Amino acid sequence: MQIREATRADRARILAFLKAEDPEDYVISWIGRFLAAGRFVLLLDGRKVAGIVHGRLAPDGSAWLSAARVRPDYRGQGWVNRLNDFALSTPGLRSARAARMLITHENTSSRRAAAKGGFTQATALSFMEWEQPVSRKAPAGARSGFARVSPRDFLESARGSTLLARQNGFAYMSFNGAFTLDERSARAARPWLWLSPASGPVMACMFPDTGERWMAIQAFRSNSTVASGLIDFARARRAESITVILPAAESARRPFARAGYTASEWAKRVLIYDKKVRPNYTRGLTASRGAAARRTRRR
Ligand SMILES: CC(C)(COP(=O)(O)OP(=O)(O)OC[C@H]1O[C@@H](n2cnc3c(N)ncnc32)[C@H](O)[C@@H]1OP(=O)(O)O)[C@@H](O)C(=O)NCCC(=O)NCCS
Secondary structure, eight states, X not given: OEEXXXXXXXXXXXXXXXXXXXXXXXXXXXXXXXXXXXXEEEEEETTEEEEEEEEEEOTTSOEEEEEEEEOGGGTXXXXXXXXXXXXXXXXXXXXXXXXXXXXXXXXXXXXHHHHHTTOEEEEEEEEEEEEOOTTSXXXXXXXXXXXXXXXXXXXXXXXXXXXXXXXXXXXXXXXXXXXXXXXXXXXXXXXXXXXETTTEEEEEEOOGGGOOOEEEEEESOOSHHHHHHHHHHXXXXXXXXXXXXXXXXXXXXXXXXXXXXXXXXXXXXXXXXXXXXXXXXXXXXXXSBOOOOOOOSOO
C-alpha cells in the first residue's frame, strides 16, 4: 500500500474511483474546483486507488480536509487517518495549526474515524435552502440593500453576533471550510463580505466556475428581516438557489422556514470536527508506506 499526493495526471483515476463508488458523488461534478484549490492524497494498492482525501487551506490558515473516501473492502483498517496525517504533512498544509472537517450527524463511521484521529466536535450547523428559477427575475430596480464591505467594517458589524457565538466562533463557507473569523480570514474572504443596513453582515459566495447560479451564505443573524432580505439579495444577484448556513438550533432555523426555506436534506445537522496540529507536522510522511493496522475484531 502506498500513500502519495495526487497530481493533475491522476484526474482520470480519481474520477474513475469516485464514479465506481457512487456516481452521484458531488465531488465528481466539482472535480475541477478540487483540483484547482488544494490537493488530493491517494491511497494506492498497486495501481488501484483504494482511498482519497482532499486537503486545502481554509481562510484562517487551518487545514480543511474533505472528500474522504475509502473503498469498502479497505474500510475499518484506519486508512482514512493515515490519509489525513499524510495530507497534513504535505507542503501545502504544513503551516496549519488546526485541521478541520465536516461530517454529517448520521455518518457514524466517519465520526468514529474522526474520534480515533484525535478530532473533537467543534460545533453543529444546519443548512436551510431556498430555490427559484432565475427566469422569475427580481422586478426592475429592485434593490436588496446589500453592498460589498471592507474586512474591517465587516468584522465591526459581525462582532457580537450571537449566531456566530452559537457556532462556537466558526464561520463556514461551502467548499472552503470552517474557520475562525479574524483579520486574516476576513481579508482572505474579502470577495464574500456583504453588509445591509437592515439585515446586517453576511458572507456570500456564488461559485461561478460550477456553472450553477447557486449561492452559499453564512448568516450572522437569524430573524424574519434577514430571511426575506437574503431572498431579495439572491434575486438581485440572479441566483436560482441559496444555502444558508446556521447553527443547528430550531430557533435559528424558524425565521427561515417561515420565509419559505426548507431544511437541507443532507445537512439538517452537520458537525464540524477540529484538532490542533503542530506546524511542520511530519508524521504522515513517515507513514506513507506500510501494512494496514491489524483488525482486532469483526465489523
Ligand atoms: C468514513 C470513511 C472514510 C472511514 O474510513 P476508514 O479508513 O474505514 O476509517 P476507520 O478504519 O478509522 O474506521 C472508522 C469506523 O468505520 C466503521 N467501519 C469499520 N469497518 C467498516 C466497513 N467495512 N464498512 C463501513 N464502516 C466500517 C467502524 O465504525 C470504524 O470505527 P471502529 O474501528 O472504531 O469500529 C469510510 O467509511 C468511507 O469511505 N465512507 C464513505 C464515504 C464517507 O462517508 N466519507 C466521509 C465523508 S465526511
